[in-house]
Amino acid sequence: MIRALRRLIQDPPPAWGFELSEGAVAAARLGRPVRFGLRPLRPGVLQPSPVRDNVLEPDELAAQIQALTASRPGGKRQEAVLILPDASVRVLVLDFDGFPADPAEQLSLVRFRIKKGLPFELDSAALSYAVQPAPGKRADVVVAVTPLEVVARYEAVLSLNGLNPGWVTTSTLAALELVRHDGLAVLVKLSGRFLTVSVLQGGRLKLLRSIELGELCSEEVLAPLYPTMAYAEDQLGAQVERILLAGFGEGAEDFQLVFERELGAPVELLHSRYGPVEAYNAGLLGWLESLGERQAG
Template sequence: MGRTLFGPLTRWLKDPPPSFVFELSEAGIAWAEIARQPKIAFAPIERDVISVSPLRDNILRPETLQAQVRTLVAADGRPRRRRAALILPDYSVRVTVLDFDSFPSDAFDRLSLIRFRLKRTVPFDIESAALSFQAQPDRAGGKRVDVAVALAPQEIVSRYENPFRMAGFHTGLVTTSLLSALELVPAHGVNVLAKRTGRILSLAVLVDGILKLARSIEMDETSLKEISSHLFPTLAYVEDQLAARPDTIFICGFGVESEQTGRLLEAALGAPVRLLSSRWGQPGEFNSGVLGYLETVKDF
């Protein structure tokens, strides 16, 4: 994918941090200027500018989005493009985890193998798709490898990037809100993240920081009953496939009722539930990706 980088890679990112990070949702743009004391803000957008989908164009009114982007950050007068990280809505990108008994060392062979495994499981052309992956070796020293893969139709990704390129930004890192928010989950133990953004519920399972499962679901309603109905199979996966119980279920994006939701989920699921947190403030429905990305930037 060249300059564009997908995947849960920020823990291993070695490049200097960009100047800005932007997170898009149907509700607006959360963003931060990366500095010693980051300036974190949210700019709402009209309801019909972005409509998140994994299959069709998400940007319904590109001119309006471009105008909004231009109002966020004043131009600095320099001819060089400013570097920015771009965080896409979870439901616009498919994230999955593939397990391999062994994984080739050659990059081309790795990509070919991943495409072969996914070819019949995605409803778009995988050869032309934006795709990136992160190999997560077995920490016990075995040959087994879990590979986190993020992919989307290239047209969807490009349409998100275009307004920022037109505003003078170089989007060198593109990831998703869920993958970025994982930086806020402890890298030890068995943990589940349940993250809501509007009608989308995103779920992830990590074992000692290794991503084991990721999925995003479009819900018919955002009731506690429906949320629980999606969490129960996730906990069953942890018990059946990982032979474990979650140490903690972290929740994010449930608004002013988050604490009450946490207590009700804890009673229903029988596992400890905690609110996701960050050193830069409480992650919410539309900014957890930004706060997760800031967690990775150590040298302000």
């Protein structure tokens, strides 16, 4: 994948990582060993969306984060990684026949390409992008964009607990660090009522979609996967070699069998050296993976 997370290795990594989802807050404290924590969230505390406020009960969310960081020494603020729900951020993959080297020209071109397709004003949005080199002069550019106010509300609950959210990403973008397949692969990640489908080819992200499910059943989950498989064959000129599942919990094996039968590709569960990849921690485990064993502990 885009090894954008690798840049954290060049400096001392943040002491804490937090992944926020509709159902829980998951935390990791770097050390030997890494210490993990989890606090469930009651319905209505957090509702991911790129077009409206996500943090509906900031005091409750801040209290759960405080409970996870009770052992943190007071006084000095500590750096933290903040991993947002996929559904709170728009992620797009733009393909360019040629991409300028100048950062100002890059940003201008990216903004021009995405401006008309967003459900919010780009001028009041936080935007970041990563260039994935492609053969020849081509470039695939991964863009993450969401309203500034959405990010600010998430950051505020960390700041209330003496944490500085110096690096922000999304759950799936971080979880892609766990994918260890260089061919054409599809990651199917479930988090509560949201399904995120990603396509990777040769380690490069080619497509990412986040969908809200009506109900958790094979028919609902398969619905976006059929066109995804067709996209891979028609647009990328190859068949999917592997499908990876994350966040399906106790039903993972049942979905694995259904997907193999219906989609005609090998299906396996996404793995991490730190433990099971669940609906609430896939991004957190991906962040730890990006640091390497020496940094994470």
